[in-house]
Amino acid sequence: MIERYARKEMTEIWSAASKYRIWFEIEAHGCDALAALGVIPQEAAKNIWDKGGNAEFDVARIDEIEREVKHDVIAFLTHLAEFIGDDSRFVHQGFTSSDILDTTLSVQMARATDLLLVGMDRVLAALKSRAEEHKYSITIGRSHGIHAEPTTMGVKLARFYAEFARGRERLVTARKEIAVCAISGAIGTFANIDPSVEHHVAEKMNLAVEPVSSQVIPRDRHAAFFATLGVIASSIENIAVEIRHLQRTEVLEAEEFFSKGQKGSSAMPHKRNPVLTENLTGLARLVRMAVMPAMENVALWHERDISHSSVERGIGPDSTVHLDFALHRLAGVIENLVIYPDKMADNMNRLGGLHNSQRFLLALTQAGVSREDSYRLVQRNAMKVWEMFRTGGNAGEGAFLNLLLSDKDVTEHLSDSQIRSMFDDEYHTKHVQTIFDRVFG
Numbered sequence: 001m002i003e004r005y006a007r008k009e010m011t012e013i014w015s016a017a018s019k020y021r022i023w024f025e026i027e028a029h030g031c032d033a034l035a036a037l038g039v040i041p042q043e044a045a046k047n048i049w050d051k052g053g054n055a056e057f058d059v060a061r062i063d064e065i066e067r068e069v070k071h072d073v074i075a076f077l078t079h080l081a082e083f084i085g086d087d088s089r090f091v092h093q094g095f096t097s098s099d100i101l102d103t104t105l106s107v108q109m110a111r112a113t114d115l116l117l118v119g120m121d122r123v124l125a126a127l128k129s130r131a132e133e134h135k136y137s138i139t140i141g142r143s144h145g146i147h148a149e150p151t152t153m154g155v156k157l158a159r160f161y162a163e164f165a166r167g168r169e170r171l172v173t174a175r176k177e178i179a180v181c182a183i184s185g186a187i188g189t190f191a192n193i194d195p196s197v198e199h200h201v202a203e204k205m206n207l208a209v210e211p212v213s214s215q216v217i218p219r220d221r222h223a224a225f226f227a228t229l230g231v232i233a234s235s236i237e238n239i240a241v242e243i244r245h246l247q248r249t250e251v252l253e254a255e256e257f258f259s260k261g262q263k264g265s266s267a268m269p270h271k272r273n274p275v276l277t278e279n280l281t282g283l284a285r286l287v288r289m290a291v292m293p294a295m296e297n298v299a300l301w302h303e304r305d306i307s308h309s310s311v312e313r314g315i316g317p318d319s320t321v322h323l324d325f326a327l328h329r330l331a332g333v334i335e336n337l338v339i340y341p342d343k344m345a346d347n348m349n350r351l352g353g354l355h356n357s358q359r360f361l362l363a364l365t366q367a368g369v370s371r372e373d374s375y376r377l378v379q380r381n382a383m384k385v386w387e388m389f390r391t392g393g394n395a396g397e398g399a400f401l402n403l404l405l406s407d408k409d410v411t412e413h414l415s416d417s418q419i420r421s422m423f424d425d426e427y428h429t430k431h432v433q434t435i436f437d438r439v440f441g
Helices: 008-013 016-036 042-052 059-069 072-090 097-133 153-178 195-204 220-247 275-288 291-296 309-336 341-349 354-366 371-392 399-405 416-421 425-429 432-440
Strands: 138-143 146-152
Touching: 008 097, 008 309, 016 042, 016 059, 016 072, 016 097, 016 195, 042 072, 059 072, 072 097, 097 153, 097 220, 097 309, 097 432, 138 341, 138 425, 146 153, 146 354, 146 425, 153 220, 153 432, 220 275, 220 291, 220 309, 275 309, 291 309, 354 371, 354 399, 371 399, 399 416
Parallel strands: none
Antiparallel strands: 138 146
């Protein structure tokens, strides 16, 4: 992970110290269950908690041992024995390494997801607030990057809110999928450990029980988790790209907040660049980068291999850390986004009212003109406005209206008052409340 794009709350979940603390808790809870079954002495289980419960595990010492034994779990258990003493022989009774590693990964991913949900909620709150603020701030909608028909900035933001609300639901489902415990021993058959130990550890670690673990937790769960993170990252990029387009000099309908003293370019003092949303686009790529490896981790040899292990050591921290950072950065961008309603109105009117072309197409068909002829009549006037815009840079407000009023083939079917009435922009916003009711309930 890169510290520049990381928040401490998330990185701590993936720290070596946190990992070893979880390892100990799994082992110690397992000892409690084994003691209840009479497999190990009750006093030994108590001693393990007493001596390990408040211990600060020496990461450097564990690394030193691992360099010799070439096995991370054995290195930890060896270090644990150094301060637990003789009772350490009762630790890891019937366990296999994957029981510790996979259950720990489940705990870490579940805790990471809880932080991601906080970030999602902040984004959703920001989108809702700004959508309400600009509910009727009319702006031109664009398809293929070209002026289409009016919408409002509020509707734009409501659309993103609905997308992130779906993402949140997926994240909740993904958390449920990966929050599972496996304490089933070698090959997952419970030959050397009673299933009740797994139930006890799962309850203590706030996890569900994996029904059949085959020594490792099935990686389809993890694949679904990382795929969900990838979809959320794509939603972040969806908003980021929209803001970047709106901030282009030729558009400038919205822009990232530019603070006092901020500088946009080392060479050009005039620059105000969309650096935060460009950064979000890049971070989204990093999160999505984990999806394919997670998919490829599903297919393991027989009951287990460790081809997935090195992958998850990377994508687990990196994906959650980057997504966590991106969510809070996005929330800040939305909270502080500078929106220019006057500029939105100005841009919308640069094509002289062309955004009402469909209204005239429909009105002519209602007046008895064939659809083909209606389209031809509207388009021939619209193309004249396009040419005015191309040669003069601005067709001028009312250009389309004046052309229609002077076209005898149009006025033969529509009166002057009918034509003028179809340039009321509130026509395009009459169902905004319906949309808001659907999105925000």
